[in-house]
Amino acid sequence: MRCAGCLQEFCYNHSSDHRQELNKQLDKVEVSRNLFRQKLTQQTIDPQKHPLIQQINDWERQSIKKTRQTAEEARQILLQHTIGHITKIEIDLNKLTNQLKQSRGKNDFYETELHHWNEELKQLEKELNKPSNIHLREDSRLLINKISVDVRSVLLSMPNIGANAKWIQNGITIAGGNGYGNDVNQLNSPFGLYIDDDDDDDDQTIYIADQCNHRIVKWKSGATNGQVVAGESGQGNRNDQLNYPLDVIVDKENDSLIICDSGNKRVVRWPLRNGTSGEIIISNVDCRGLAIDNDGYLYVSDVSKHEVRRWKIGDTNGTIIAGGKGKGDRLDQF
Template identity: 50%
Template sequence: MDENQVHSELVTGNIEIRKWWHRRWVKIFGICLVFLAIFTITLGLVLKIVILGPKQAETSVASTTATESLATLPTTSQEIIEISTTTTTTTELPPLTTETARITSSAQQQINDNSKWEQDGITVAGGNGPENQIHLLVYPQGLYIDDDNQRMFIADLGNRRIAEWKYGATSGEVVAGGNGHGNQINQLHEPRSVTFDKKNQSLIVCDYCNKRVVRWFYRTNINPQIIISNINCYDVKLDRNGGIYVSDWAENEVTRWTENGVHEAYVAGGNEPGNGFEQLNNPTNIFVNEDYSVYVTDQNNHRVMKWSRGAREGIVIAGGNGQGHDLNQLHGPSGVAADRFGNVYVADCSNHRVMRWLLGAKEGTIVVGGNGAGNKANQFNCPIGLSFDRESNLYVSDFHNHRVQKFDRIVE
């Protein structure tokens, strides 16, 4: 065999060896890709079961982030104080009782399908422009009417405080916050909602920008207590047994907690933002009736949903026909309440009116307002919170007019 032939065979052999190794590495690479794909799919399924399983098992929902409320003010970012993680459990609701001490203002026993209210409101708090003086309000939002003590509590958002106004008073009194915006325990930063726990004589406040729910003891030297931390609360309500309900606009859900801040259940929404019956899109205000049904203003869907006790999806009881000003539509609904007949009252913020939707109705009727944006007695500029006293008089927080209006029920 001559030298050229040997060289040629060596070259050919080397080429074959390289081809063999090339095929081998291609096979190895392909096998690795297959195993990687199997591992990725398996890991995804495990994570879904471990992380999402408990939540979906209870409500068939998942969470995501939603857009801000129509009534949100521009804010600067604030550092939130460090708070320990809240314990989570799942428990059954207690049986219904006759105890009414903690029920928020939901009596309205004199309201019926034909009830009417005076069309000109009376300013009972604020109304002289946005200022931080105690007789004025800045962007009032949540209301709590306390008939037993002839007073109301107002979430004075722009002043970062909760104000107490006695019936007939010309000025209020600071009972929570009022120490500038911040995240210290004696401060509030844009409080959106307030309710009163009569048993514990304390205010429960949604401290919006600090992402927490705080208990402020009424007229005592006891320091406020953080009940729930790291929650994008918008509204907070109590049920007849002291359970705390919180709307979380970012997670598109409503949750229930014990009075000590132990998570009990997901009661509405929780899926990705959408308009399905199991979904919410920026839930804001809530109302809890005496059988634990929860009414939710689903703001970005321009509708009000009702979630019955233990339900996995809600039903549309007002709006849901797109954004608009027709009688079958809402535009940025906010405050909500329901009477004993199941009729719903909605603060229709961007339409500057309060609507009533009778149970099962296809469209609503205007209760008060609906006369365009303005500051006259028969006008609103974004009604955002509402409540009733035991005489069924209607109270409305008129957001951009910096006042609370009272509309007397017409007695027939």
């Protein structure tokens, strides 16, 4: 007997053993399902127990602790300096008190002295409330890392694949497959792909960044050979050459290819039909991937700068839309 799942052959007795083993594995799946159901029910009853809520609570506690610690350090520094400052004010106040006593005793004072004493008292009070040699400075840099919630639209539904569906064990070769080389029926370390379903000549055409052959190859559906459409002049940095291209897309609006010419650290636009050389549209970029939207904006990933920029044809500087804050594992870094 053949098992429809693993496709192995079993005799009658072993087939029964195999079925028992499958039942045991199903039991384990159901146990895991029940445990997950309990967890889901708990979070439905008390959403505050969600792990992400707990993470926010931990952040809140740590932030309060750090804020209190910083405030206490500032208080201690201020107390150390205000004690000496108050002592100095006390000395100045005693001097003023003696002057008042002497003037009253002699009964020899005028408006000018009264005005001077009032101003001196005001200055002492001002110095007490806001010492001229002490300032509270607020640093504009964040004391704590700000936490925020980023909600993306994600489909949680599973693909509608039948329980008895079987995948084809071997794929179909649609380009290359004749060993690595530089003949028209060969590729050498192909990297990026662009599938053009709207090609006028055929139902489907694939453009391949043939990395180590330093060329872009156009391969029609069902063809045995490809057609070199960019980089026929071999490896180099001239406008008619490419150097380890890693990605390619089609700009239908301008009827051209846009190529990630990695080895030359540039992005090149190449005429789609009968083009013999390209035009550099972006320089000094360690490009790895390309994309273009319906408005004609070009998106370029830069592996060295850990960023993605958006470009409009003719721009001298692109706009950073992702990353660009150095290498790292934060949500705003690559």
